[in-house]
Amino acid sequence: MTLDLATRKAAQPHFHTLLLESPFHERLAALDKTNDWYGWAGHKAPHALDDEELEYFAIRSTAAVFDISPMTKYRITGPGAVAFLDRLTVRNVAKLGINRVHYTAWCDDHGHVLDDGTLFRLGESEFRLCCQERHLPWLLDSAEGFAVDIREETGEVAGLALQGPTSYAILKEAGFAGVEALKPFQIGGFAHEGCTVTISRTGFTGDLGYELFVPRALALSLWDRLFEAGKFLGIRAIGYTALNRARIEAGFIVANADFMTAETALRGNRLRLPDEIGLDWMIDLEKPNFNGRRAIMAARAGKTLKHILVGMEIDGNVPPEHALVYHNKRREVGIVTAAIWSPLAKRNIAIASLERPYGERIQDGLWVEIYALRELQYQKLMKRARIVPRPFVTLARRSANPPGLF
């Protein structure tokens, strides 16, 4: 049987829309001046809507709105939810209080990180897991023997990050009474259009900020409510470029940018254990078995950890994006995964993946080789790099209680 093209196309609707539009697309498109879109997990998302610098400074000086709807979201419920999530992820979920959020990661049997993400505890046995990649088969297979229900809700839930010094002031102005009580990583439910908006004091910027989730149908009204309230408080919609700068300053890592996730990596030596990407602090070896526990313990005991993720400060003002890292200018020991000139720290900062013992036992004598393309000519710079702790920037307002009214 041969089908004509039109019939075949009609039978494959997912090809018609290569990139889905976010629930906020109408508003984003109206503000967009650059027409600089990219694909984020199958959704159309802006690199920038307007001037990147203005968008970055909105995060740091007023308030920025970043659409996080494309983020993959799973709803995990049932009496076995805590035990299941404890088996899935490396952190101790029993220690995560109700209405609290924690940053976590999960691994395969070999201890290789499958993804990192945030886990929202919405109730005694109700959770939302947010992450970059899609993991439904892995989650379902891991749920064998646990009384849980797992559902992907990416498309049903719209999410916005409201970040920056005036973010609290905007929420207050928008009438979210009681939002001042939210401490960092705390979640609250607030009324919106006869429904509930879930607000958590979380974010990816290291600044004072909140994340808001509503059912898809309420997306635009939530947007309008925030923008109305923020009219005189410097609210601005932003794209990923500005957010990326803020997250580097905050020292946060991004899956498939600072490390390759285990199911994305094609090359065996790109796989990473949590200890190799700076997530060792999360791991709880005291709780019952979790995926990768034995492999992590074996790697620690056998001293077979190969890589390490570090924060670096680089001389000069040219960000060494994806530059090679050298020891004593000769021996190649790693790569810079993210780098910017930090407007806030007024320093040239970078996140780098190094091969142990460099970055671990050997911390000195590191250099980065920067190829700066200047009007069709490379300028080769060898700059000194110093290992520094992350975050590169710590803002008191991020964790101040009650939040500041800027």
Place this chain on the structure above:
Amino acid sequence: MTSFDTIIIGAGHNGVVAAGFLAKSGRKVLVLEAADTAGGGARTVEFAPGFRASGLAHVVNRLHPQVMSSLKLDRTLFEGEAVPTLALDAQRGPAVLHGGYGETLEGVSETEAGAFAAMRKKLLLQAGVLKSFLTRKPPRPGDIGLGDALQLGLTGLSLLRHGRQEARDFARMLLMNVADIADEYLTDDRLKGLIAFDATLGIHLGPRSPTSLLGLFYRLTGEVLGQAGGQYLPKGGMGTLARALETAAIAAGARLRFSSPVAQILTEKGSAIGVVLKNGEELRATEVVSAIHPVTTLQTFLPAGEIDTGLSRSLRHIRSKGNVAKLHLALDRVPVFTGVSLKDQRGRLVIAPSVDHVENAFNPAKYGAFSADPVMEITLPSMGDLSLAPPGACVLSALVQYAPYDLKEGWENGKPRFLETILSTIERYAPDIRSSIVAAELLVPPDIEARYRLPGGHWHHGELQADQLLINRPTFALSGYETPVEGLYLCSAGSHPGGGLSGVPGMNAARHIIAASKARSRR
């Protein structure tokens, strides 16, 4: 609450062998068995008043000499019981194989006997090379030690010693199908049918399925009483063998507890610390050795989440659905098989008149139906051991193939029809048999699963095929008898090298456990 060094789950022959070896090493060993006797698939059962037979396994053809010698089993117990194999043909009469897999033949032309001898020599030579893998822990890529490398090298050398041609033939034949080898060497359909049957018995393959020759190699790696390819029926049925092993284990200091089904394995921070019985009783030990199906051990007995998701996925893909049915007939007189001497009726009688017969028997099994013209091996154990049946009466024990675990029509419906099919097949070879039947018992794989607590009712506790062998038995992450749970080991037929009454998984696992703990205490 008593505490032991080692708890062994299951007193099948592998569990008991492991118990013997581990007790000999000075450990305080307790074996927990669900049934009221030891032996597992190697038990003697009374299936009708006054009629006893070996419950599942009815022929011994691979009990390992090192098991015999290390546990000091009394050889004389089994000597004199070696029996021939008869490839039956209702018209022409049988081809009879005497000695170890037909050292001498009877009832075939001289030319054919020569051809069979050449094939037998070739196969035994190749099986001899493979044999060295039986008692070794399969080497794993990534952690091949010097010893492993040396052994692998020696295996290669031992092959080359016989000349390049042999090495080439080995490489050529290893993954072939048995039907092509039959055609290559033989012309007599009885012999061809016999090797086709022997290669596929207990495995979900037909003789023309790729790699089906492996099953014959596996059989020929077996030896008994110093005879490669030999076989015997123990007096008193398989229970005699089980009792001999049990006595050896007890003599070594092991304890056995019956009617004590294990329900759970206890763990603490990733280590096994004991078991919980079905009645709730808790027993502690520093080592737990599971001599039951690997999938049950890890999927059912461990707390949820104790093994990682990747491993649990791969366990789900282990194929372990049996194909063999067990038939017991109580006969009021000794049956007469056409053309078979009374003396030869003590032997293994195989109904598999041609390769096509075996292949045709397999075809429906692929689609969830039983064979319309099944193939089988029959023994009449009471002929050599009068104690098994009332005076003048006779016991018939048969392994019948193919009886797929998941019968589409359901076994409740299918079983009476299958029994009738089997009986009318046997009737073609022993025409008067039906009128002598006093009682009949047919166990199809789900029955075997329930009665013997053998998941899938599978001969080998998991298909014995190329992808589930050696380092992939039962699955890659578990191939060295160890599990991710520290102190929990596997030693049933589901582990390397596989099933049949050999005692090898039990012995290998015990040796590995002993060596590993010595290495640990040296550190």
